[in-house]
Amino acid sequence: xxxxxxxxxxxxxxxxxxxxxxxxxxxxxxxxxxxxxxxxxxxxxxxxxxxxxxxxxxxxxxxxxxxxxxxxxxxxxxxxxxxxxxxxxxxxxxxxxxxxxxxxxxxxxxxxxxxxxxxxxxxxxxxxxxxxxxxxxxxxxxxxxxxxxxxxxxxxxxxxxxxxxxxxxxxxxxxxxxxxxxxxxxxxxxxxxxxxxxxxxxxxxxxxxxxxxxxxxxxxxxxxxxxxxxxxxxxxxxxxxxxxxxxxxx
Ligand code: G
Ligand code: G
Ligand code: MN
Ligand code: NA
Numbered sequence: 001x002x003x004x005x006x007x008x009x010x011x012x013x014x015x016x017x018x019x020x021x022x023x024x025x026x027x028x029x030x031x032x033x034x035x036x037x038x039x040x041x042x043x044x045x046x047x048x049x050x051x052x053x054x055x056x057x058x059x060x061x062x063x064x065x066x067x068x069x070x071x072x073x074x075x076x077x078x079x080x081x082x083x084x085x086x087x088x089x090x091x092x093x094x095x096x097x098x099x100x101x102x103x104x105x106x107x108x109x110x111x112x113x114x115x116x117x118x119x120x121x122x123x124x125x126x127x128x129x130x131x132x133x134x135x136x137x138x139x140x141x142x143x144x145x146x147x148x149x150x151x152x153x154x155x156x157x158x159x160x161x162x163x164x165x166x167x168x169x170x171x172x173x174x175x176x177x178x179x180x181x182x183x184x185x186x187x188x189x190x191x192x193x194x195x196x197x198x199x200x201x202x203x204x205x206x207x208x209x210x211x212x213x214x215x216x217x218x219x220x221x222x223x224x225x226x227x228x229x230x231x232x233x234x235x236x237x238x239x240x241x242x243x244x245x246x247x248x249x250x
Pocket of ligand 4: 152153154173175176209
């Protein structure tokens with residue numbers, strides 16, 4: 001298929017770009033980090049969403065080199081930001097269980113000089129269900145490098161709440177589907193409140209994703225959510241615009 005051929009070529013040419021979306025701390029009232037989000041500007045089709053090409057990259061076995069490229073790029077960019085700012089990188093399920101993940105993370109930190117405490121890896125619930133034993137071992141190896149791990153898209157998968165207790169996560173990212181319905185639909189407000197409470201009692205930071213309105217922000221603040229992220233603050237931006245965002249909110 002056309003897309004597959006182009007994807008292989010794009011990985012070889014490194015013709016991707018990493019965009020960054022600010023994460024805002026409600027306690028500190030400042031930007032506390034950025035999430036790295038991969039962008040592919042296809043020569044004919046324009047921007048193609050990672051939601052479309054990452055599953056193909058996984059099938060083709062390209063996700064490991066691609067994911068390692070994002071990791072290295074994001075660490076190299078983040079090491080130049082003020083020391084308090086973290087960088088969050090998404091790790092797909094296939095990349096997470098690949099033999100080279102821990103080595104790639106160690107190498108990205110070593111080659112860029114980024115302290116491990118400034119790197120957060122975001123993984124989804126699907127990783128936990130597939131192979132809990134292997135996952136636990138990998139998570140502990142990553143934590144041994146000082147890296148933080150986040151549960152991404154929380155609430156959208158099939159894992160049980162007990163998973164949160166048995167895996168050493170530092171952060172829960174509340175999926176944007178719950179945030180979108182906040183202040184709208186009956187029920188969702190209670191879910192968001194429950195997840196924030198769960199995070200607090202487990203000693204995990206809670207980050208709400210997809211915050212688009214002042215009303216949502218007000219509710220999240222009232223519920224004691226730690227961090228927020230969404231178009232209300234900024235869309236993901238190219239690296240050239242990051243310094244401006246840091247200056248605006250710090
Ligand atoms: O940035 P956007 O909302 O278009 O991303 C769509 C999906 O692609 C999201 O689920 C996001 O987590 C995922 N994604 C974006 N960048 C990366 C990446 O570098 N690696 C992986 N594995 N997923 C990514
Ligand atoms: O799966 P993950 O949470 O990593 O995906 C993040 C995705 O959400 C990215 O594609 C990013 O572009 C998108 N995103 C970030 N903020 C918002 C927002 O406020 N609204 C919407 N609709 N999407 C957002
Ligand atoms: Mn994410
Ligand atoms: Na998410």
